[in-house]
Amino acid sequence: MKQVVIVNADINKTETTRALIEAYREGAVGVSASVKDIVIADLKFNPNKPLMGRMADPETDLTDAMVKMKWASHIIIFCPVYKSSINFKIKGFFDRIFQPDQVFVVNQGNFNNDFRGRTARIVSILDEEAWADWQTDQKPTYLSIKKNVLERCRIHPVHTSTIGHLYSLENEYTQKWLKKLFNFGAKII
16 A cells, blocks of 8 residues: 655645645545645744754654654655745644754664655645746745755655646636646656
8 A cells, every 4th residue: 555645735725735635645545545734834843954063953843744754655745936935834743853963863873865666746836926936937936945855865766746836726627637636646756
């Protein structure tokens, strides 16, 4: 059985992100996948990396998130992008979870940030300004998460999807993406 962790990185917890997540979840559950959630907006943690040499125990919410990440065989991240960047709390989450000197003390026997054997997908949901920029230069906004975080921790492959500004859940563009995400969920990609 596939084990999927859905990371909701929408700090505002919008209706459109929730609908996209539910479409993916329905597809995954339909093929008997086990699904767990991480909602970054609900986590209580310091998004700033501690200075070198100042190790602090990870907050309970980060420890729980790490347990879910280690449990998963597939991680899907729904990440809104505002004017070509992601929210600082989202970046802080990835800095704290996936960087070896953030969550665990490196010289401990149980340290391991090798996520080999896991796959991932990043779904970037662009706001109107970010979508206009993306249509001009096609520069992917998810690259820092993909290359510097997930692939560095040996998660492979990392699929990506870039969704333009969603004005309404009722329009044809949104319905197309809801169907796509349902299919991605059914295939666990």
